[in-house]
Amino acid sequence: MKNVKVIVWGMGAMGSGMAKMLMKKKGVDVVGAIDIGAKVGKPIFEILGEEYPENENIKIGTVEEVIQEKAADVVLLCTDSFTAKAFDKIKLIVENKMNVITSAEEMAFPQAQNPELAKKIDDLARANGVSVLGTGINPGLIMDVLVLVMTGACEDINHITSRRVNSLSPFGKAVMEEQGIGISVEEFEQGKADGTLAGHVGFAESVGMISAALGVELDEVTQSMDPIITDEDRVAPYGEAKAGSVAGVSMKASGIKDGKELIEMDHPQQIEPEQVGVNTGDYVIIDGNPMVNMVNSPEIEGGVGTIAMCVNMIPQTINARPGLVTMIDLPIPHAILGDFRDQIQEEAKIVK
Amino acid sequence: MKNVKVIVWGMGAMGSGMAKMLMKKKGVDVVGAIDIGAKVGKPIFEILGEEYPENENIKIGTVEEVIQEKAADVVLLCTDSFTAKAFDKIKLIVENKMNVITSAEEMAFPQAQNPELAKKIDDLARANGVSVLGTGINPGLIMDVLVLVMTGACEDINHITSRRVNSLSPFGKAVMEEQGIGISVEEFEQGKADGTLAGHVGFAESVGMISAALGVELDEVTQSMDPIITDEDRVAPYGEAKAGSVAGVSMKASGIKDGKELIEMDHPQQIEPEQVGVNTGDYVIIDGNPMVNMVNSPEIEGGVGTIAMCVNMIPQTINARPGLVTMIDLPIPHAILGDFRDQIQEEAKIVK
16 A cells, blocks of 8 residues: 555644644655645745655645545645534535535534535535545534443433633634734623634534534524733743633533533633643543543643644544544544554445 | 344353343343253343343253354353353354353453464354454453554554552452462462463553554553552452451553553552552543543442443444454443433344
């Protein structure tokens, strides 16, 4: 078998992280990379800032140059958060008969917010004999797959709490702006009202995955977003919040079944949480038979986690039946320390 | 679709627990139960001690009475720990064209200790168009699947520690005897030498699953078993250990790659651990990028966990391709609160 061929679409933090990770792995090659603007035409090592003797120094190309029929086994699409924005790109990749893995948060379970687009993607993927997966650290692992895996040990469940308390300090300027770090409470409320502050994208998808897997139809899912107002000045590498301003966003969601909360999602994100005595961590708390009381502390860092999840799911996506697939349809995620080709099944959709 | 039909083979603690759990679930029926000796011919509710209006009060039968061609969609086999002992029963079920889920620990990854029998089971299952899965809480979830799921967020890994610190106090007399509770250190060493003390069965399988999924061929796997000697008297419901005697078994294993330990397994089991300041829990500690530092405390109780895992994996096993399958081949485990039939795929191997 030839090496698994991968195209990376979007050379921001996520895409270039995936390209770097792939270059350290065996049996897999980055055969193309796509970006826009000044990056087009530049050698990939100029963008990644590193090289490996066995890796070809390909050039960053345009969509038209790189997305060709069967040019790769899989395209890692890291350009969007929302299904509607990613749809045309996914369509183009699929029609060129390549599998897709995307970090777009809504694509982790597009059935939740875009059932019609999900159906279209499923139809397109089936017609072209390829698979489309959305994954990442969250949604994709911490607040859905990990929760579900622990329910596997349960006979019955009364209530689930999924909590991710994380630090925004490692993130760059873009995330600081998206999350409203340092703005006033009035600006926060304005941004929330006019939709310019999205906060975490993924609750609908995580709750959707959990309820679909459990086989429960929820009555309703409510969601809230509130500012985390700091009472002391906080300074992170790429953002700061003066006392009285916004140091982060607290998001909660609640999945109701038969008038009672079945699923509670709790996701406060802020800069410098340790400064105010907040310990970060990922929690799965299940009131059921048996009880589950799990914490991973500190939390799994979102950037590297998303990069790893997208790369590590390459074999499962290539091996999958054609169509739109989700993390609840595929074999368990895991790291790959050996050769990627050993993880591909004989009958899989590999470019021959 | 008709209800999913299940036969339970072995009405001990595990099998009768699974039968009880199934009777509370929707879209699935226990259609047969097998045991030996005095239980044969008795109504199942006499053994289970409970009933539900919609459940038929079937009688416990013999193998010959119950194992008939396509009598059920799946047989839950809960009679053995070892592949060699379970083999003839699995063969009989598979030749009667029914899927198998077994709690036999070695069957979680029979490739590890019985590669020839694993090949035979795979051939038989393929020839008969059914699937065979071994699962449970450990092996099956805590010291393998959960570890692997967390590695999904990792770019690279230097070292993995999987630790399960559990209490034997909830278990019955059989486990007390198997684990040597209350015997002298000399008796322990004698039992270890002559093979009458097995300790935990599953390290070879868990390490095998982890290394297979990561794509690593280990140089060697070493394993040790030592007595946990108590320095104060301990009393559990079904066993006791005087000061100076054996209160439990400490098992360790080490998977070596390129002369360095890659996988460390640590599994001390004892009665009344809290009495001597030992907190129980399930730990996944990964030295990698990123780091993982996870604990579930107290530990998931082994009995209910194994019961739930075997029942909850019924849809994944019915939906699987024919052959021997393991937890690393199938979609993620999860609880089922809804109708079992909703989890079965149209094209699955369901008895029509």
